Amino acid sequence: MRKLLSDLALPAGAIFASLLVFGVFEWLAGVNPIEVWLLLFKGAFGDWYSWQNTLQRAAPLMLTALCVAVPARAGLVIIGGEGALVLGGLACAALPYAVPLPANLAGTFLICAAGAAVGALWIALAGWLRQYRGINETISSLLLAYVAIGLFKHLVEGPLRDPASLNKPSTNTLAEGLRIGGIAGSDVHWGLVLGVAACVILWLWLRWTPSGFAVRVVGGNPRTAQLVGLPASQLIISACAVGGACAGLAGAVEVAAVHTNANASLIAGYGYAGILVSFMARHSPLGIIPVAILFGGFGAAGSLLQRRLGLPDASVLVLQGIAFVLILASEALRGLNWRALLLRRAPA
């Protein structure tokens, strides 16, 4: 109970503190902070239009956050979700080049599966390099992300380029039937359902199944895992693959629901924002859902800040950075014995 309270209170406090710091930062830059806060709220959750924008951005964030959370449960810090995302999106757009696909739900399923598979392989490679080559997975996953982006640009601007895309090199546009549509005619697409479902399923997996439990043992205490004979390497690499599949799926969903083809707009930083979301949710798949909606909202509000106040588009990055720093700093407050602190001060 107490743990749950601090689990909720610390991130909430950190968010408020980071909004405060962000306001001061904007105030120093010569902008009225109250206006900034109001616009942040309005652009994120003010009306149905903002909510659609927010939820549209929350969907890939949930999936890329899972790419951090699941390996984190196995004891790894993976920060290369962006690479899995762009390659997943590319695989999704490229599959119709290779095989004729039925332009219906089955085809959509296949392109999404292709994205997830490529993402899984990419992050599993970082896990493999760690287990069998002893390479720090944080560094290798980010290096792999840069390789992935280079590969993506090479293929999109070269062999896979649609000759009709002149100014903005893109792959061929997906057939109408392959795309992912909106829910009940709104701008919110079915990717959101996929994201929420992935969070819930992975939460159930980690919480209630023997293999999920084994992953948590490996992450929590590698020596215990070794003593009870768990196949640590297999579990760690599988956790990476599951996380990578989520990020790859995020890319596929972005292509099939938003961009309709693979182009440079896909490299939008969802992979990096997902790191923040996962850390804030303390790597809990269920916790990721509300946090992803919150940061999806900030992302949505960013364009409103840009339009109304003329703030640079990097405002959202600054807010994310401040929030990340304060979330981590708030960890120092965890487990403090508040009552003892207060009692000691009170008599004086």
Added chain:
Amino acid sequence: MSTEQVITLTAGIVGGALRVGAPFLFVSLGECLTEKSGRINLGLEGVLVLSAMAAFGGAYLTGSPWLGVLCGAVAGALLATLHGVLCSLHGVNDVATGIALMMLGTGLAFYLGKPLIQPQAPQIPFIPLGNWSDSSAVRSALQINALLPVGIVLAAAMWWAFARTRWGLLVRMAGDSANAARALGYSVSGIRIAATAAGGFIAGLGGASLTLFYPGSWNEGISSGQGLIAVALVIFARWSPLRCIGAAALFGGAGAIGPALQSVGIGWGYHLFNTLPYVFTLIILVLSCKPGQVVPGSPGELSSTR
């Protein structure tokens, strides 16, 4: 390929190694100092971008490239100090904090650097070393960054300081055995914060080389992972400042292959050649790390190698 093209290509790669290698050298020296004290700073990527922006802004506003270099280094030191202080808090993990600072530094740099994308700033002067040659390609390749000799001297000075001075010994002690430092009455956190801040200052010189020498302008794609490659480079250099020089030159050369090929008219696979430094880094890591074994030369308290 004609002889002239071969000369152009070789000059491009060697010149690139000198130009692209300079930021690598400074960032890896900064990271080396930080890691010697027992802490890893993945946030140097953020430090590099922020200091690149600050150096460009400083040079643009004051009109002096050297004041710009100073601005960059100070901005780098400030961001790194934040990392050092945060990591000293109880229960705060240095890898996660590094990722957070990567985001914060990049965000701040993009935000504050928005008005700096168009203008030109006075550049760091170059030292011409290629006047003996008739080939213009060779001459332009050997126009080196005036900060580069500073970096080489700094590497030698750091090597000497780690081996011979009281300060160097303190940093190494904090990195190899925090308990020993504590037993002698030194503040481990204090030493680490100081080493991290100094590391950020040095890395800031690398940022300044990016915007004030090569490529010589500020844009949002100025650094793509150089700060992080430098972390890997320190592992490859086995935490020796002298070996950082060679490693930086090697990586600079790898990074210059793409642009050099383009300069002789080979445009195919430009993006692929640009991924070479990353692939190269991964290969180097595969060669220098072994599973379940600590890399030789690594500081004992370092969380990334444990």
